[in-house]
Structure formats: C-alpha cells, structure tokens
Amino acid sequence: MMLHIEPKDVSVPEFHKLLLGGVAPRPIALVSTLSEDGKPNLSPFSFFNAFGVNPPIIAFSAARRGKDGSLKDTYNNLMQTKECVVQAVTYSMVEQISLASSEYPSDVDEFFKSGLTPIESDKVKPPRVKQSPFQMECILKDMISYGEGGGSANLAICEVVKLHVKKDIIKDGIIEPDLIDLVARMSANYYCRANGDSVFVVEKPGTSLGVGFDNIPEFIKISEIYSANDLAKFAGISKIPSSKEAFELKKNIEDERLKINLPLVETFFEYQVLNNYKHMLKLALTILQKDKKETKYLELTAKNALQNNDKKFAWKSALMVDQFK
Numbered sequence: 660m661m662l663h664i665e666p667k668d669v670s671v672p673e674f675h676k677l678l679l680g681g682v683a684p685r686p687i688a689l690v691s692t693l694s695e696d697g698k699p700n701l702s703p704f705s706f707f708n709a710f711g712v713n714p715p716i717i718a719f720s721a722a723r724r725g726k727d728g729s730l731k732d733t734y735n736n737l738m739q740t741k742e743c744v745v746q747a748v749t750y751s752m753v754e755q756i757s758l759a760s761s762e763y764p765s766d767v768d769e770f771f772k773s774g775l776t777p778i779e780s781d782k783v784k785p786p787r788v789k790q791s792p793f794q795m796e797c798i799l800k801d802m803i804s805y806g807e808g809g810g811s812a813n814l815a816i817c818e819v820v821k822l823h824v825k826k827d828i829i830k831d832g833i834i835e836p837d838l839i840d841l842v843a844r845m846s847a848n849y850y851c852r853a854n855g856d857s858v859f860v861v862e863k864p865g866t867s868l869g870v871g872f873d874n875i876p877e878f879i880k881i882s883e884i885y886s887a888n889d890l891a892k893f894a895g896i897s898k899i900p901s902s903k904e905a906f907e908l909k910k911n912i913e914d915e916r917l918k919i920n921l922p923l924v925e926t927f928f929e930y931q932v933l934n935n936y937k938h939m940l941k942l943a944l945t946i947l948q949k950d951k952k953e954t955k956y957l958e959l960t961a962k963n964a965l966q967n968n969d970k971k972f973a974w975k976s977a978l979m980v981d982q983f984k
C-alpha cells in the first residue's frame with residue numbers, strides 16, 4: 660500500500676521527516692564562514708550537492724530554524740561576506756561535525772567547540788578545515804529563498820574558486836571511495852558510511868544501445884533465479900548471441916564435461932563462491948545430462964556471469980535453457 664501525501668495535509672515536521680528519508684543518502688557540506696567582524700562559524704549542511712563543473716557550482720541550504728523561523732549564522736555570514744569554504748565530511752570526523760551543528764550563540768567559534776583545526780585559505784577569508792581531505796573555497800553567486808517560516812529553504816549557490824584535495828586519496832585520477840571514506844545523512848539520526856561492501860560498480864551503458872527488456876525472451880523474464888537487476892544487465896547487451904552460438908558453447912563444454920568425476924552439485928556451488936562461472940557451466944551441463952529438468956543450474960551460471968559482467972557468456976548460458984525443453 661502506498662501513502663499519498665500533499666504537503667498541505669501534514670505538519671512541516673512530519674513532511675520533513677518523510678522527505679529526508681527518501682532524499683537520501685545526502686552528502687554533507689561542512690561550511691565555514693566569517694561574520695562581517697571576522698568571527699568564524701562552522702556548520703554542517705546536508706541539503707547539499709554539486710550542480711555543474713564549468714564553472715564548478717555547488718549549492719547548499721541553510722534553512723530557517725524550525726523552532727522560530729530565524730535565520731542561521733551561516734546564512735547571515737554569507738549574505739554579509741559572500742564567501743565560504745565547503746569541505747567533505749569523512750567517517751573519522753563525523754562526531755565532530757555533529758558537535759559543530761549545535762546551536763551555539765553567534766559569537767561562539769565552532770572550530771573550538773568541535774576540536775576541528777582552522778587553516779588559512781588562499782582565495783577567500785574563511786578558514787579551511789584541516790581534517791577534511793577535500794576542501795572547496797567558494798564565492799556566493801546567488802542566494803535563493805523560498806518562504807519565511809521554520810524549515811524554509813535558503814539556497815546558497817556558490818562557485819568553487821579553489822579546490823584542495825589530499826593526494827593520498829587519489830588513484831589513477833579518481834578519488835577512491837575507500838580512501839576518502841565519506842559519510843552521508845539519511846532520515847532522523849541515521850548516517851551511512853560509503854566504503855567497503857556499500858560501494859559497488861555499475862558499468863556505464865556506453866555508446867552502444869542495449870536491446871532492452873522488451874527483447875528478452877519470456878522464458879528468461881519469468882525465471883525465478885534472475886532479479887530485476889539481472890534482467891537489466893541482460894537488456895544492456897547491444898546484440899543478443901544467437902541460439903547457434905549458445906549451442907556451439909554447449910557443445911564445446913560438453914566435450915570437456917566427460918572428464919569430470921566429482922560430487923556435482925557441491926562442486927557447482929564451490930565454483931559459484933569462487934565466481935568461476937565457466938566451470939559452473941561445465942557442471943551444470945553434466946547435471947543436466949542426468950536430469951533435464953535441472954535448468955536452474957544454467958540460470959545460476961548465467962546469473963554469476965552477469966555478476967562478473969560477462970554478458971555474452973551469461974546470455975549464452977541463459978539461452979541454453981531453451982535447448983532442454
């Protein structure tokens with residue numbers, strides 16, 4: 660069952676809770692600013708993203724305070740001085756940035772309260788945060804405000820005029836997720852850490868067009884082995900191998916199959932753990948020689964090939980199912 664909600668029908672805090680549960684995980688901007696008279700301020704904002712690179716534009720929203728609709732120090736400072744430094748937040752500093760989000764009075768420097776270290780910037784006056792491996796010196800281009808009540812947005816659109824990145828987190832020109840170890844904000848007090856098993860690769864479709872779901876044969880679509888993600892990988896191939904090609908692979912493997920003398924099903928699953936889908940196919944075909952109904956082993960082989968991004972092999976294995984009907 661779906662809930663269908665118009666903002667006008669629920670309270671602002673209720674809508675806030677739901678909205679931020681779905682618009683997540685959000686990157687966190689740790690923003691440092693200076694007041695007109697030079698007092699530093701440091702606060703985290705997860706209404707934040709990058710919107711272009713030429714010129715590099717980022718934006719975040721220092722919304723009006725929920726309790727009384729008042730404006731936050733970051734907003735006031737930006738309106739006065741038009742400068743800020745925005746840094747990425749890593750796992751090693753997440754408790755400190757949470758501390759910096761406390762509503763200290765305007766004259767309190769959150770650098771001292773959070774224990775984070777200010778270092779001089781090159782192009783703007785607000786200091787950078789030493790502990791962050793990714794720091795962007797920014798100039799305010801526009802401030803767009805929507806509403807005057809608690810929680811209303813003040814979208815600070817900024818141009819990045821200088822970027823500082825820790826060299827050690829870059830490999831082959833790419834910032835390695837495990838090395839930067841970013842955190843993001845989710846609903847309520849939930850955060851997530853973008854490293855390890857949470858980070859995975861989705862290959863770009865590239866320039867060649869995939870055949871699409873509509874070209875996947877029905878017997879593949881209705882299989883209980885394949886997930887929607889598996890089907891999308893099948894659909895991403897630009898040319899489906901022919902049944903003849905699938906037959907040829909089957910025949911080649913069958914010639915090798917005769918040499919196998921092992922506990923078949925157990926060995927099949929051992930190869931699955933090793934992601935050795937080529938050996939899985941040998942065993943699947945040997946199992947099928949004994950029982951033609953066991954086509955699920957071909958499907959499991961195809962699924963494993965898909966997981967290892969060998970779409971051609973996956974398609975050929977999947978098409979073989981048809982030859983056992």
Ligand SMILES: Cc1cc2nc3c(=O)[nH]c(=O)nc-3n(C[C@H](O)[C@H](O)[C@H](O)COP(=O)(O)O)c2cc1C
Nearest residue numbers: 702703704705706720721722731732733760761762
């Ligand atoms: C992880 C995190 C993300 C936050 N994101 C936002 C946000 O996007 N917008 C906002 O107005 N407040 C956000 N807050 C709350 C502000 O950090 C908090 O109101 C802060 O005290 C504002 O400080 P200032 O008045 O010194 O600018 C966030 C707090 C945390 C801990």
